[in-house]
Amino acid sequence: DIQMTQSPSSLSASVGDRVTITCRASQAIGNSLAWYQQRPGKAPKLLLYGSSRLQAGVPSRFSGSGSGTDYTLTISGLQPEDFATYYCQQYYRSPQEAFGPGTKVEVK
Amino acid sequence: EVQLVQSGAEVKKAGESLKISCKGSGYSFADSWIGWVRQKPGEGLEWLGIIYPIDSDTRYSPSLEGHVSISADTSINTAYLQWSSLKASDTAMYFCALISVTATFFDNWGQGTLVSVSS
Numbered sequence: 001d002i003q004m005t006q007s008p009s010s011l012s013a014s015v016g017d018r019v020t021i022t023c024r025a026s027q028a029i030g031n032s033l034a035w036y037q038q039r040p041g042k043a044p045k046l047l048l049y050g051s052s053r054l055q056a057g058v059p060s061r062f063s064g065s066g067s068g069t070d071y072t073l074t075i076s077g078l079q080p081e082d083f084a085t086y087y088c089q090q091y092y093r094s095p096q097e098a099f100g101p102g103t104k105v106e107v108k
Numbered sequence: 109e110v111q112l113v114q115s116g117a118e119v120k121k122a123g124e125s126l127k128i129s130c131k132g133s134g135y136s137f138a139d140s141w142i143g144w145v146r147q148k149p150g151e152g153l154e155w156l157g158i159i160y161p162i163d164s165d166t167r168y169s170p171s172l173e174g175h176v177s178i179s180a181d182t183s184i185n186t187a188y189l190q191w192s193s194l195k196a197s198d199t200a201m202y203f204c205a206l207i208s209v210t211a212t213f214f215d216n217w218g219q220g221t222l223v224s225v226s227s
Contacts, residue, residue: 034213036153043203043217044145044153055215087153091212095167099145099153 002026002093006086006100012108019075021103023088028068032092035064035073038102039084047086048073075105083107110134112142112204112218119224120194127190128221130204137185138162141207143214144178144189148200158207159187196227 003026013019023033031051036044046055048064051071061076075082088100115129132142143158157168161180168178175195180187187204202221205214 032211036214038153043220044205044214045217046213046215049208049210049213049215089153089155089213094212095155095158096169097155097212099155102152 001096002029002090002098004088004090004098004100006088006103008103009101010104010106012106013078014108015078015080017078017108019078019082019105021073021086021088021105023066023071023073023100025069025071025090025092029090029092031067032090033064033066033071034089034091035062036087036089037082037084038087039081044087078105110206110216112206112216114202114204114218114221117222117224120226122194122196122225122227124194124225125190125192126194126223127188128202128223130187130189130218132185132187132206135206137180138182140209141212142180142187143205143207144176144187145203145205145214146200147203147220156189156202158212161187194223194225196225198223199225 005024007022033051034049035047038044052064063074085102085104091097111133113131144156146154157178159166159178177190204218206216208215
């Protein structure tokens, strides 16, 4: 099984800040990585796939990069609605496309 | 517009059976993979399994296989997650989600069904 880790588990930031979240896979996953945003009490929402492809309708302040085992999600210019928990997910090995444990972005 | 509408919250006792549903609309239900994701209180997302409704090809997480079953009815565009004997540890929010035509990530999600199981 491919295991996913994320760092940090939580962070505090202010509106306008640049935020970076890291996701690491236990083996190379060939850019088969998706990022989701989950606001409290809501269903997750797809932000990016293919490590860097923005899902339709997602603001361009969200970007992704990475390769091999290491990937990052960057939010450039944090907005009030971006305070949420972010999850990565590998889909290189199916079934059981594992999620990372999540990173909570909180108000500083 | 793609929509996944899940059944309402459930309160059950350990040992009881349960079937929750997810009705899809706005896309071709029969030939689109759909899956289930669990989120226990205060925890992260856990991939449970997926089904291809047109032929009922189903894949499960090894950790849950045998405890839950996934099914689908193409005549009413509805997928199901079912337990024959609930445990208190099944208490969680359950999301159905549609797998992208591009690859096996989820690009549309249901609103979630809260299942509470008392011992």
